Amino acid sequence: QVTLKESGPVLVRPTETLTLTCTVSGFSLNNARMGVSWIRQPPGKALEWLAHIFSDDEKSYSKSLKSRLTISKDTSEGQVVLTMTNVDPVDTATYYCARWKGSNEFDYWGQGTLVTVSS
Amino acid sequence: SYALTQPPSVSVSPGQTASISCSGDKLGDQYASWYQQKAGQSPVLVIYQETKRPSGIPERFSGSISGNTATLTISGTQAMDEADYYCQAWDSTTVVFGGGTKLTVL
Numbered sequence: 508q509v510t511l512k513e514s515g516p517v518l519v520r521p522t523e524t525l526t527l528t529c530t531v532s533g534f535s536l537n538n539a540r541m542g543v544s545w546i547r548q549p550p551g552k553a554l555e556w557l558a559h560i561f562s563d564d565e566k567s568y569s570k571s572l573k574s575r576l577t578i579s580k581d582t583s584e585g586q587v588v589l590t591m592t593n594v595d596p597v598d599t600a601t602y603y604c605a606r607w608k609g610s611n612e613f614d615y616w617g618q619g620t621l622v623t624v625s626s
Numbered sequence: 627s628y629a630l631t632q633p634p635s636v637s638v639s640p641g642q643t644a645s646i647s648c649s650g651d652k653l654g655d656q657y658a659s660w661y662q663q664k665a666g667q668s669p670v671l672v673i674y675q676e677t678k679r680p681s682g683i684p685e686r687f688s689g690s691i692s693g694n695t696a697t698l699t700i701s702g703t704q705a706m707d708e709a710d711y712y713c714q715a716w717d718s719t720t721v722v723f724g725g726g727t728k729l730t731v732l
């Protein structure tokens with residue numbers, strides 16, 4: 508059974524660094540053509556893709572947020588970590604991780620974690 | 627930058643057919659996928675590779691492509707289909723989502 512679960516702080520202060528962890532089970536991050544993306548959704552707004560990590564450790568980032576994002580993985584722990592520096596209240600959103608299986612689509616999504624940026 | 631354009635809202639009567647479009651310059655070269663998101667829930671994949679339906683998704687959901695426009699069609703729409711729908715595609719090594727369409731079943 509494939510599952511993804513996001514974890515991280517509920518509240519972050521402006522200018523701080525946000526670190527989110529996606530813990531996966533039911534598949535290996537080492538599997539060929541497997542990958543995980545981070546996607547966020549501000550309250551009442553649309554989905555926004557942030558970053559992706561492929562099984563060969565290649566990484567890809569949203570052009571608009573690239574300077575603030577870092578994605579990494581710990582295959583042995585089954586975790587994908589996203590860090591976002593210098594957060595602002597506009598970064599308040601539900602953050603999702605989702606599995607990519609080498610085609611185009613994201614077939615499994617986590618439950619999401621709501622992060623609020625506020626002083 | 628690459629964008630996928632969806633209508634903000636679509637309304638349909640129960641039992642009728644709903645169609646949601648997604649336009650993008652590179653659709654046709656890149657597969658489109660569709661996700662359903664009900665209030666307070668995570669997105670769920672309903673169509674992939676433009677026309678394929680994952681297991682567990684009802685047959686009333688179908689997808690098509692014509693030129694640079696992908697379309698999600700829901701036949702015999704039910705009240706439970708009321709949700710936000712998003713299209714998605716890859717642009718080289720980055721991912722793009724459409725702005726979402728709110729489907730209202732009146």
